[in-house]
Amino acid sequence: MLTVRPLPAALGVQIAGLDLSAELDEAVFRELLAAFVAHKVMVIPGQDLEAGQFARFARRFGRPQPHILSHLRHPQFPEILPLSNVLKDGEPTGVYDGAAYWHTDMSYEEEPAFATIVYSIQAPTEGGKTCFADMVRAYEALPDKTKRMIDGLTVLHHYGNRSAPEETSRTSAQALSDEQKKAVKNVYHPLVRAHPISGTKALYGVSGSSFGIVGWPDGEAIALLDELKAHAIRPEFIYRHRYAVGDVVAWDNASTLHAATLIPP
Numbered sequence: 001m002l003t004v005r006p007l008p009a010a011l012g013v014q015i016a017g018l019d020l021s022a023e024l025d026e027a028v029f030r031e032l033l034a035a036f037v038a039h040k041v042m043v044i045p046g047q048d049l050e051a052g053q054f055a056r057f058a059r060r061f062g063r064p065q066p067h068i069l070s071h072l073r074h075p076q077f078p079e080i081l082p083l084s085n086v087l088k089d090g091e092p093t094g095v096y097d098g099a100a101y102w103h104t105d106m107s108y109e110e111e112p113a114f115a116t117i118v119y120s121i122q123a124p125t126e127g128g129k130t131c132f133a134d135m136v137r138a139y140e141a142l143p144d145k146t147k148r149m150i151d152g153l154t155v156l157h158h159y160g161n162r163s164a165p166e167e168t169s170r171t172s173a174q175a176l177s178d179e180q181k182k183a184v185k186n187v188y189h190p191l192v193r194a195h196p197i198s199g200t201k202a203l204y205g206v207s208g209s210s211f212g213i214v215g216w217p218d219g220e221a222i223a224l225l226d227e228l229k230a231h232a233i234r235p236e237f238i239y240r241h242r243y244a245v246g247d248v249v250a251w252d253n254a255s256t257l258h259a260a261t262l263i264p265p
Contacts, residue, residue, distance in 0.1 A: 136200055156211050206232060
C-alpha cells in the first residue's frame with residue numbers, strides 16, 4: 001500500500017510501500033503522479049533496481065530525453081546519464097561537477113524536461129546532497145508589482161551556467177565536446193510558466209541556462225534574473241536531500257530549481 005508523508009521542509013514528500021522493480025499498475029501510478037505534482041520533489045527510499053527497471057519506471061513520466069552529453073550516456077539506456085565522482089584512468093565515469101549550481105534541467109531544450117529522476121547506487125560520505133527550491137512559493141511571495149512586471153516576459157536559454165561560463169570552474173556546466181557544442185542553440189521560454197498539469201504559475205529557469213530577456217538590454221536582464229534567483233533560493237523555499245543507497249528521487253522541473261553540492265573525487 002502506497003503511503004505519502006510530506007517532508008519536514010519547504011517542499012517534498014516521501015513515498016513508502018512501493019517496489020519499483022515491479023511495474024506499477026495505473027491506479028497506483030496516478031496516485032504517485034498526483035503526489036509528485038502536489039509536492040514537487042518525491043523521495044522513494046529502499047529500492048533495488050536494475051538499469052532496465054529504473055528506465056521503465058522513468059518512462060511512466062513521459063517520453064525520455066537523452067542528454068546532450070552523449071559520451072556519458074548509459075550504453076543500453078541512453079536516457080540514463082550517470083552522475084559520479086569515480087574516476088577511471090583520470091577521466092570521469094559520469095557527470096561529476098557539472099550540476100553543482102542552481103539550474104533547471106534541460107531548460108536549454110525547446111521542449112523542457114518535465115521530470116528528472118535519480119537512483120542512488122552509491123552515496124558519498126562527504127557532500128553529495130541535492131538542494132531544491134520551490135519556484136511556485138517563490139513566485140507567490142513576490143510583490144504584486146513585480147508579478148505584473150515579469151508576467152509575459154520571455155527568457156533566452158542555452159546550455160551553460162551564466163554565473164560561471166568558464167569551463168575550468170567547478171561550478172560551470174559540464175564541458176561539451178566540439179561536436180556537442182555545434183548542437184547547442186538558443187531557445188526561449190516564459191519567465192513565469194504555467195505548470196503543464198496543474199496550471200499553477202511558477203518562476204522558471206531563473207538560474208543556470210537563462211542568459212537574457214527578449215527586448216531587454218543585457219545588463220538589465222541579467223540583473224533581474226540574478227535578483228529573482230536570490231529571492232528563489234531563500235531558506236524558506238529550500239529542501240536539502242542527502243542520498244542514501246537505494247533512494248529514488250524525482251523532481252518537477254516545471255516548479256523547482258535545484259543544485260548539487262560539490263564532493264571530493
